[in-house]
Amino acid sequence: QVQLVESGGGVVQPGRSLRLSCAASGLTLTNYAMHWVRQAPGSGLEWVAVISYDGRIKSYADSVKGRFTISRDNSKNTLFLQMDSLRPDDTAVFHCAGSPDSAWHNFEYWGQGILVTVSS
């Protein structure tokens, strides 16, 4: 059974940093591109970033470019999202999602999500 479990969320002040993790089980991450997708309260899903199976290719949404960094450690089957210069409009539930390496556009596996609240 595939499980993606996010951790590292919480309440943080504007301008501060936070690092999210996504631990995978039942799934070999080296076969998957991995995404972060967020959902602000009462809103739809927003794609945040993607990283290739080997970590060499990364892409970001304009809203987070230059502030967020996606990375992965395949030896630990774990995905990360370093979030710097956080703003109140970054408040959201952050999901990690896995896509087959042949189809990055298919978000096949999802984690339950972790809440990040940016507030003073």
Next chain:
Amino acid sequence: QSALTQPASVSGSPGQSITISCTGTSSDVGGGHNFVSWYQQHPGKAPKLIIYDVNIRPSGVSSRFSGSKSGNTASLTISGLQAEDEADYHCSSYTDSGGTYVFGGGTKVSVL
């Protein structure tokens, strides 16, 4: 990277069919690809992939769900509406903008 446009809500009676639209631009939904997907999300749960590549159902997804695309608009049809279909539905598309992706605002489906 503007969000795709979906109706905020759609409702129907049990057994009826409903269709949810997802409108983008020639840079995403209407681009030279079929990389449009649909996700079902029940309250407090993770999204679930129900349609990919415009009209393909993953294994285990009910045949009552079907997808299509015309120009810049993709559509999800739910036939034989059931109470368990009450959920939020999100569309997504690959975009031509530097290998990025975009979601719709989500549609709440209510079964009357």
